[in-house]
Every structure is written in C-alpha cells, then in structure tokens.
Amino acid sequence: MAVDIYKGLVRPLLFSGLKTDPEWLHKTTLQWLGALNERRDDASMAWLRQQIRHRCSYVDSRLNQTCIGLQFPNPVGLAAGFDKDGAAAGLWSDFGFGFAEMGTVTWHAQPGNPQPRLFRLIEDEAVLNRMGFNNLGAQALAARLRQVNDLEGQRLSEHQQAVSPLGINLGKSKVTPLEQAVEDYCSSFKVLKDLGDYFVVNVSSPNTPGLRQLQAAEQLTPILSGLQALNDQKRPLLLKIAPDLTDGDIAAIVEVALEQKLAGIIATNTTIDRSNLKTQRLAATGNLVADEAGGLSGAPLRQRSTEVIRFIHRETQGQLPIVGVGGVASAADAWDKITAGASLVQLYSGWVYQGPEMMRHLLKGLVEQLDRAGLDSIHEAVGIANGS
Numbered sequence: 001m002a003v004d005i006y007k008g009l010v011r012p013l014l015f016s017g018l019k020t021d022p023e024w025l026h027k028t029t030l031q032w033l034g035a036l037n038e039r040r041d042d043a044s045m046a047w048l049r050q051q052i053r054h055r056c057s058y059v060d061s062r063l064n065q066t067c068i069g070l071q072f073p074n075p076v077g078l079a080a081g082f083d084k085d086g087a088a089a090g091l092w093s094d095f096g097f098g099f100a101e102m103g104t105v106t107w108h109a110q111p112g113n114p115q116p117r118l119f120r121l122i123e124d125e126a127v128l129n130r131m132g133f134n135n136l137g138a139q140a141l142a143a144r145l146r147q148v149n150d151l152e153g154q155r156l157s158e159h160q161q162a163v164s165p166l167g168i169n170l171g172k173s174k175v176t177p178l179e180q181a182v183e184d185y186c187s188s189f190k191v192l193k194d195l196g197d198y199f200v201v202n203v204s205s206p207n208t209p210g211l212r213q214l215q216a217a218e219q220l221t222p223i224l225s226g227l228q229a230l231n232d233q234k235r236p237l238l239l240k241i242a243p244d245l246t247d248g249d250i251a252a253i254v255e256v257a258l259e260q261k262l263a264g265i266i267a268t269n270t271t272i273d274r275s276n277l278k279t280q281r282l283a284a285t286g287n288l289v290a291d292e293a294g295g296l297s298g299a300p301l302r303q304r305s306t307e308v309i310r311f312i313h314r315e316t317q318g319q320l321p322i323v324g325v326g327g328v329a330s331a332a333d334a335w336d337k338i339t340a341g342a343s344l345v346q347l348y349s350g351w352v353y354q355g356p357e358m359m360r361h362l363l364k365g366l367v368e369q370l371d372r373a374g375l376d377s378i379h380e381a382v383g384i385a386n387g388s
C-alpha cells in the first residue's frame, strides 16, 4: 500500500510539530498556487501541473453529470472560502475538483475580523473560523477572473462552457446596513455576472453580524428577485443555507427558492453548534471552544448537513437540485450525501486534513460505490437512500 506522505509526514509536521498558524499556511498555499497559475505556460510549471493532475485527479465517465444546466466532470467541488479572490481559479481541476466556488466576495473590499480567526481542532478533524469575509472586493475578483480567462484562452466564450464549472459566491459587505443588502448583492453581481458559470447567494455565514437574518422569507425574496432581474443570461443562481435552521425555516426557504426559480440549494454553511466536541479549549487563545465565536466545519458538521440535504430532498420530492457540503472527507461521506439527495457535493475542511491527493482516492471510491450499487452513473445514485 502506498505511503500517504501528507497524512504520515507533512500534516503531523505542519499541524503538530511546527504548529504552523493555520491562516499563515493557508495564505502561503494560495500564494504558491497563484504563482503556479500565473506561470502556467512555463515548461517547468506545465510539468508540475501534469504531476499534480497525475497524483490528484481521477477521470471516469460514470462520474460525469449535467446538473443545474452545466456539465460536471465529477460531482465533487471545492467549497467557498478557500479561494475567495480567485488566486488559483482555473487550477482547481488539476487537483481533481469537478467544480470550484470562488468567494465569498463582497461589493466592498474588506479586511475581515481581527486575528486569530482560524483554528484547527485536530482531535475533531474540524476547523473553527470567524474570518468575516476578508476579500479584495467584487471588482478585484472580476479583474482576476478576466486575467485567468485570458490565460486559459477565453474559457467562457459564448455558450461554450469550461471543462469544470466555476462558481462565484456573493455575500453582503460588513459596512452595508441590512436594509441595503439588495443593492450590495446586486452591485457585485453586475460586475461578475459574465464571469461565473453559476452564482451563490450566501446568507448563512455566522461571521457577518445580522447576515443570517436574511434567510427569513421577507428579507430573502427581494434579494433573489433583484438578482434574477439582472440575470439576463440566466446563469444558475443558488442559495447557501445554515445548518442551524429548524425544519420549518428550511421549508420556508425552499418555498422562496422555488418561487424565485433558483437552480438549487447549497446545504450547508458552518455551524454555531458546539456539542460533542473532543477539543475543549483552543490552544491559540486558551479559551473554551464553547465561548469562541465562529463557524465550525469538518467532521462534527457531517451528520447535520446530511440531515438537511435529506429534508430538502423529501420536501421537494427531488425537484430542486442540492449541493451537499459539510464534513466530507471520504468517498463514503460523499456517497451518503449523494444518496440522501445531493446531486453535487463540496468540501473544504476534508482537504485540509486529508491533503491534496484526497480527491483521487475519493473519486475512485465513488466509482467503486457505483459498482457495488450496480449503477452506471452518479446521477442514478442521487436520493436513492431517500426513497426515490
């Protein structure tokens, strides 16, 4: 059996030995990927990309799927928050991702919350973050994506979809009062609408004061209808929701989503729940995890996000596509979400803990799951554990 260098050596060294600051490590990784992206045509970089593809990606036509009007080479994407400013846009498919979501981006550039604001809970295979939408703003992301498109040779020319879809996740700027949220989301969408294959309205981050109140139907409707009115090219628009909602809240959101002709729901964002954690205190602050602000992701979120997927799938009889996210770290985790009703899944924390070769194992494992279930295509697996 091949030695997993990341889990056996790199991760213990970075996380436990050197105790690297998580935000520093994340920033350094993105800088490195950004440099690789800029110099993608250099012979040495082209070689490196080929090596990455060889070690990290896995191609099998049984994982292809058309969903929300787009073609996906496989159903597993990079979740929002990792590449907020599009530093490595265009590179994520090399790491095996079937799609990647940039952002959250806000209309105004903003620094986010004070540091420290990103923590590993190693024993729990979890991450706690209160980044607060640190990003360079919608106009900077638009400029970055145009530059990447030029590098890639106009990936989004008329109706010609790129090999692996790119999503853009929109949030509200902190300085914008909640009453002006519609204009804030619409301003970002206006400058970005030609540059993403799909768009996400994020009203579910726990780290922007008041944001989650926008999940209430009377707040949500004007935001979604304002965006749809601008959506002349009919790009798929999805809504990302929190895991901390009641069934009644979710049912009301689903109704609005159907009314506003959304392409789907992304379930879920991070949780404010702190139950059943092994980690009691954060080493970086000395405080009890229960007392620390922020959203929790990774293994502790896994079951709850799957429950939300199952609920939405049942509520809509499978009529509204679902992107499942929360605690996916293996093929079995992705399979649970797909069979509960998710057409696509995303991950973030799993990649941090499992390392860059994770996607190859995960995708291979999904094909094995298809074989075991006697199915020919991933599409056939959606919702099968949920009575449809």
Ligand SMILES: Cc1cc2nc3c(=O)[nH]c(=O)nc-3n(C[C@H](O)[C@H](O)[C@H](O)COP(=O)(O)O)c2cc1C
Residues within 6 Å of the ligand: 079, 080, 081, 082, 084, 103, 104, 118, 127, 129, 131, 133, 169, 202, 205, 240, 268, 269, 270, 296, 297, 298, 299, 301, 325, 326, 327, 328, 346, 347, 348, 349, 350
């Ligand atoms: C450090 C960090 C930053 C995040 N930033 C965002 C964000 O900007 N927008 C967003 O919609 N979700 C954000 N998320 C949430 C993820 O997209 C995802 O919904 C959540 O982490 C659950 O997936 P996971 O368990 O695979 O990490 C962030 C997550 C982490 C760990």
